[in-house]
Amino acid sequence: MYAAPPTGMPDPFFIHTFTDDGVGGPIISLNAQALTSTAWGTANLALFIPFTITERHTYVRACVCNGATVAGNFDVGVYRGTARLFSTGTTAQAGVSQMQVVTGLSWTLDPGDYYLALATNSTTATFMCGNIASGGYGMAVTGGKQQTTAFVLPNPATLANYATVFVPLFGIFEKTWV
Amino acid sequence: MSYSPPDYHFDPKSIGIMSLNYLEMKIVYSGNHASMAWPANNLAIYFPICLSEKASFAGLWWAVGSTASGNACMGIYDEGGNRLQQTGIVAQSGTGLQLPAMTAFQLPRGRYWLGLVLSTTAGTVRGWSSPTIGTDTAKWFAMAEETLGSTQIPATMTPVATSRNPPIMGLMRV
Numbered sequence: 424m425y426a427a428p429p430t431g432m433p434d435p436f437f438i439h440t441f442t443d444d445g446v447g448g449p450i451i452s453l454n455a456q457a458l459t460s461t462a463w464g465t466a467n468l469a470l471f472i473p474f475t476i477t478e479r480h481t482y483v484r485a486c487v488c489n490g491a492t493v494a495g496n497f498d499v500g501v502y503r504g505t506a507r508l509f510s511t512g513t514t515a516q517a518g519v520s521q522m523q524v525v526t527g528l529s530w531t532l533d534p535g536d537y538y539l540a541l542a543t544n545s546t547t548a549t550f551m552c553g554n555i556a557s558g559g560y561g562m563a564v565t566g567g568k569q570q571t572t573a574f575v576l577p578n579p580a581t582l583a584n585y586a587t588v589f590v591p592l593f594g595i596f597e598k599t600w601v
Numbered sequence: 602m603s604y605s606p607p608d609y610h611f612d613p614k615s616i617g618i619m620s621l622n623y624l625e626m627k628i629v630y631s632g633n634h635a636s637m638a639w640p641a642n643n644l645a646i647y648f649p650i651c652l653s654e655k656a657s658f659a660g661l662w663w664a665v666g667s668t669a670s671g672n673a674c675m676g677i678y679d680e681g682g683n684r685l686q687q688t689g690i691v692a693q694s695g696t697g698l699q700l701p702a703m704t705a706f707q708l709p710r711g712r713y714w715l716g717l718v719l720s721t722t723a724g725t726v727r728g729w730s731s732p733t734i735g736t737d738t739a740k741w742f743a744m745a746e747e748t749l750g751s752t753q754i755p756a757t758m759t760p761v762a763t764s765r766n767p768p769i770m771g772l773m774r775v
Binding site: 429430431432433434435436437439441442457458486488520521522551553592594596598600601 | 631649651652710711712733735736737740741742743760761762
């Protein structure tokens with residue numbers, strides 16, 4: 424079947440929650456521009472950040488940006504609507520104030536709309552996060568979703584509007600050098 | 602007379618670190634952009650860029666910091682890390698924009714890597730500074746580096762992860 428060639432800005436090599444040419448929503452929703460170490464606060468909460476790609480890519484790394492305290496386990500995934508396509512599975516958080524990389528992935532995504540998802544089973548685990556306008560509506564209006572009691576990342580997800588007051592930095596990368 | 606469509610462009614006139622990633626940079630580099638010494642002799646720093654359309658380019662540029670010294674060489678690579686164009690080795694000069702003379706070239710829509718190498722740590726460029734999310738900040742921009750044996754930007758990239766601050770460089774349309 425014929426598919427029109429892609430147009431517009433190509434997809435970045437690294438899709439993460441603050442990629443202004445890939446995701447974008449978190450940037451325009453921020454109260455302040457600095458990212459700070461923020462405790463997850465609610466065990467088993469999952470956050471879903473929308474993104475779109477225009478071409479087929481294979482992602483081999485999932486990355487989170489750890490804050491000043493690491494604890495518990497996290498799970499990074501990609502959803503199409505409520506369907507979980509890929510996830511890292513439960514992963515012990517390790518490495519204070521650094522990028523933690525999950526390797527050994529081969530997540531091929533076709534053009535379309537997706538969610539990046541992150542959940543942790545710890546209230547005290549911290550990630551580098553942006554602060555969102557009160558009630559989290561800043562992310563809700565860009566299509567962000569969340570689910571409580573969602574660790575490990577469930578399939579399917581039961582999505583509710585984003586109501587969390589922070590957005591963490593995490594993403595997926597096509598290259599192997601991080 | 603045959604019809605000639607207007608020469609509209611959607612990408613900026615100058616495409617680089619100051620355009621595509623400006624918002625991200627503002628968020629994670631509190632030092633804004635300042636003069637910085639090149640981190641190591643003959644070190645190449647790579648930074649990804651995207652073009653949304655085919656366009657003609659006058660050349661490759663970088664921003665010289667407070668002191669120009671030694672030589673520099675800049676190239677642009679395809680998605681697979683193969684060099685497409687380069688400035689050749691030139692003496693670093695002036696302050697601010699350095700845009701070595703090149704034969705104009707075209708690039709189609711796509712994903713590319715800019716690469717810049719300076720011969721000496723005495724040379725400076727303008728770059729983003731004071732990362733706020735730790736030493737891994739550069740990784741979030743898919744930046745990479747390569748230690749070279751000379752100032753010649755290589756024909757093929759062999760990138761590794763980097764923690765360097767991003768130098769300001771880009772492509773200038775005709």
